[in-house]
Amino acid sequence: MKKSIRFNNQKQGTRIAFVFALLFVLGGVQNNLFAQSNQWIAPAGADSYNNPYKGDEKATKAGKKLYTQMCVICHGNKGKGDGMAGMTLKPRPANFTKDDIQKQSDGALFWKITEGKAPMAAYKDVLSEEQRWQLVNYLRTFDK
Ligand code: HEC
Known part of the structure; x- marks a missing residue:
């Protein structure tokens, strides 16, 4: 037992x-x-926004200027997400050299810049549509 x-x-x-x-x-x-x-993740509909400035060098140059003024403090000079102001943020600013960013559509990146997500601001009231597309063009230059 x-x-x-x-x-x-x-x-x-x-x-x-x-x-x-x-x-x-x-x-x-x-x-x-x-x-x-x-x-x-941007809504699927954003993929169908057409970038009217695709391949437009002038727009990319304008995007660089905007980036240096407004984005570099968090995303860093080389787009690696290592800007001074981003060091203590959670989540950390995106690294634009990464595949998971570069494989997104122009429309998805445009949507994210437009809408923002804390701690990143929304830029729809700060930047014109043209300026947001210029930034998308410039973000493409970080593709390694
Ligand atoms: C205050 C710091 C800050 C500034 C300034 C800032 N960002 Fe961000 N950004 C972030 C953070 C943090 C994330 C990550 C958000 C997340 O994944 O939840 C992010 C994410 C992004 C993404 C999405 C990447 C992905 O995951 O797909 C894009 C695109 C982007 N930023 C573009 C820009 C552009 C363009 C500017 C300048 C107009 C800018 N950001 C300015 C902090 C910032």
């Missing part, structure tokens, strides 16, 4: 250990999902 009780306890112990292991794994999965949903 005693023996069988001990056996039972051991079985229960194994079961509890299993449940903890499962919770641990599920916790990891949930964390991953959470990290993904934390990414900033």
Whole structure:
């Protein structure tokens, strides 16, 4: 009788250990999902905005000027997200040399500059549409 009780306890112990292991794994999965949903994703409709200044060198140059005035403090000189004012921000400013930025459509980047997302401001009332497209052009120059 005693023996069988001990056996039972051991079985229960194994079961509890299993449940903890499962919770641990599920916790990891949930964390991953959470990290993904934390990414900033533009609405699909933004992909269909056409950049009227695509390939326009003059616009890219104008974008550089704007970038240096307004974006460099957070996103850094080379677009690596390492500007002085960005160091303590959460999340950190985007690194424009990364694939996950460069593979986005011009429309998606335009939408993000337009709408902003704390701690980054929305620029729709500060910059004209033309200026926001100029910035998109300039962001493309950070493609390595
Ligand atoms: C106060 C600091 C700050 C300034 C100034 C700033 N940004 Fe940002 N920017 C951020 C932060 C922080 C993020 C990341 C936001 C996130 O992912 O939640 C970001 C993200 C972005 C993204 C989206 C990248 C992605 O994840 O797809 C774009 C595009 C962008 N910034 C462009 C600009 C442009 C252009 C300017 C200048 C007009 C600018 N930013 C000025 C802080 C800043």
